Amino acid sequence: MNLQRLLVVIDAEHQQQPALQRAADVARKTGAELHLLQIEYHPSLEGGLLDSHLLNRAREAILRQSHEALRASVAHLSDEGFRIEVDVRWGKRRHEEILARVAVLQPDILFKSTHPSSALRRLLFSDTSWQLIRRCPVPLWLVHDVAPRGQSLCAALDPLHSADKPAALDHQLIGISQTLQAELGLQAQYLHAQAPLPRSLLFDAEVAQEYEDYVTQCSREHREAFDTLIAQHAIDRAQAHLLEGFAEEVIPRFVREHNIGLLVMGAIARGHLDSLLIGHTAERVLERIECDLLVIKPDGKG
Template sequence: MKTIRNTLVVMDVKQPESMILNKAKLIASFTQSHLHLLVCNKKNDESVHLQAVVNSLRQEGFSVSAEQAWEHCEYRTIIAVQQMQGCGLVIKQHRPDNPLLKTFLPSEDWKLLRFCPCPVLIVKSSTPWSGGAILAAIDAGNCDVSHRVLHTGIVGHGHDIARMVGGTLHLISAHPCAQQLAADPVYQIKESIHSLYLEHCKALQAEFKIEDAQLHIEEGPADSLIPEIARQLEVALCVIGSVARRGLSAALIGNTAETVLDSLDCDVLVLKPDDIITHLEELAAPPTNAVLDQAIHSWPYSHSPEPDIWSAPQAAIPAQQGYGEALSPGVAAQPAGLKIR
């Protein structure tokens, strides 16, 4: 999280802006990152409103730029701008979907989680993170190298955010019931399953100094257990991993991050394994094959913050002028810091 230098904030003019802007300002204050505001709209000109938001944020000391863009659909627009601006984090406010329509078609939020090459923060609640519970959700049953890297990233991000806001980090892993795994003798007794998952969590628990009372290993499907524990703990943010499921299975059931997203009442930060991020970056890269600055991404993950960085909020870096001044041919000049595409 602390390595992010450029954050994309997707604004929805049909929803209250204070909720997403408060979370964006919190992250920018601690990471010293630049905020790039985006409105995905091909019809109405939102330049006046965008410029007003930019001016307000700059008066508060934040480095901000903005643009209005459209590339076929919302999630494609977001990814295109994320790639062009080199953003290491996307922040988007959740938009409730029609349940019947989503039965047949994945929502825009689902598609963004599936294809975005960088971490995505979905803002669902106005509840402040300060002093709250942060829940890191992993699948301790998958302990291959790629999953261990992902688990470390998930818990590490949760650890850093908990330190950042003075909150409490909790770790959860759901495990299947014994009947589902009866073919394997190791899994025939419920206590054996719990012990195995606990053993896999011990290293993370020790590394990030998680108390036993803050470790939750319980039986049940992850997509129902995680929201249940989150509600019990009144969680402010849930950090979860996503392995982008493809094909028919994706169309029918999505993946855990996507299905949990609809059930959680709190904000959700979604991460992906390193190899998936690399693959998605290749798919999303522009035809020019421009090489993005790897420093803007929070992967490979390092959770060892410098004490002076995380001990207190830092002043935002000075506002950068001239962001997004290049306009498409035939488009009227916009105020500094605003680009309409």
């Protein structure tokens, strides 16, 4: 994973820009260049009584003013020596404009703020964020707060590929985590949560009698797969955690208890076109965490 070209989505509706601050922190340590993207849109300038020429002039004026304002707001970063490019675009569907810019720029990471503002965890991520989680082909770093929670990251692994993940994705997650540990000084932890089928779901009496053997075998298979995966990388055993329980419960709890600042997860797109979805387990995890999230797609897949 390279850390030389960072694309940052600027949210003009908020005064604070956690994504920009996090990207700047990364750039300070790596010398990366920052590409800032701001999307403007006002429904009143999409048709109506004004003719198309006047509408275009109004949109152009807004884009020019926004560009100047954004450039002025990051002048202190330019003075600090950052290499910064500013791009302000007009677009009704923000995620489509962002993905178009990603396709052209091919950044190493896309940064976006989540701006949580509701007690309903589903609203932690806006529709734009969910669309990017599903469709962004490059690593997507969703920033939760201006100040990072801690100096540790956690990579959520799935060595038995129960979520239909390709085997290479776990190695990809580990490699990226090791790069972030080396480049950014983040202490990496590696987590796998495993849970056997609950006894309450077994209705066949004969099968139920063999439940304990099933649990033992399930645990052994997960342990062997996790140990084999970890052994292929230079990972201290103290950094590897195999915990029992459902991922959507274990991962958020581990993040809280270990003051994790960045959760690294793989996402698999299912379906096609606008129906792309990541796994239900992953979505339930995302609704419960309160740290930054780095979403990784398998190499060559968006």
